[in-house]
Amino acid sequence: MPTVRFVDARFAALDANGDGVLSRAELRRALESFRLLDGAGFGSAEPAPLPAEVSALYDTVFEQFDADHSGAVDRAEFRAEMRRIMLAVADGLGSQPLQVAVDDEGGSFLLEAAEHEAAAIAAKIEAQRAVEAAAAAK
Structure with a gap:
């Protein structure tokens, strides 16, 4: 299935040390690259979130991916969560x-x-x- 290969390629790119699992730090680096938490956006008066809030959010996201609570995200967990995310995104896109x-x-x-x-x-x-x-x- 092409989508599985695509998700697996993304997993491999995020697995910086090549150990076959994503650590909390590897997943956090990926999330930080999206720059979603730099404030409310261009022209917004809202400040960026506090570091403690950012850490709590990243921890929550990691826990969502780490379904078995092993402290690392394996390929199957990554696939399952990415599938859930992409279905939610597709549902929210409407037409x-x-x-x-x-x-x-x-x-x-x-x-x-x-x-x-x-x-x-x-x-x-x-x-x-x-x-x-x-x-x-x-």
Whole structure:
């Protein structure tokens, strides 16, 4: 399944030390790269959250991924949580999933997933056309 390979590739990229699991620090680095907690956004008067609030949020996210509470997130746990997240995102997008993916400025997991799925669909269409062309040539 292409989506599983895509999620596995993301897992491998996050697994900085290559030990097959994501530590709290590895997952936190990934979350920090999203810069979601730098304040309420451009032009907002709201201050960035306090460090203790940020740490508590990252701990909560880690606990959500670490379903067996082993202190590390294995590939199966990562797959399961990413599936849950992507289904929730898709549900929240309503009728505009492509617009959200296209509006993103790159580096987005959602955008990469959309591009991956579009490429897979295009390959299937091309393969079907080749089969039909070969059958017509006979």
